[in-house]
């Protein structure tokens with residue numbers, strides 16, 4: 001049996017994000033004053049903020065984006081990961097960058113600017129947001 005994957009680091013501010021993920025929903029933090037989106041949890045950088053994230057809310061996001069940068073990992077730092085795998089920085093349609101694995105595609109087919117969308121993968125006892133190609137790929 002494979003060892004468990006490391007668990008994401010969960011802070012109090014990020015708990016609503018992980019609670020949503022556990023229901024296979026993808027949320028980002030959104031400023032209620034200017035509608036700007038943030039991930040991870042942050043105060044809005046465009047103006048003064050109310051204390052305790054008062055002007056920030058977790059809202060359902062599109063879960064869509066494109067590959068901004070990626071690495072192909074041929075050796076896993078942790079034996080729980082199957083190799084090769086792709087770790088990518090995804091530029092979400094809402095603006096924030098999100099780091100995740102790219103799944104459901106051969107690693108050599110991943111490219112910069114490839115449209116991707118969130119997919120929820122269950123590993124052991126945890127659900128993680130990962131990304132997969134957003135458009136059906138032609139075969140043959």
Ligand SMILES: [Zn+2]
Pocket residue numbers: 031032033034035036044045046047
């Ligand atoms: Zn704002």
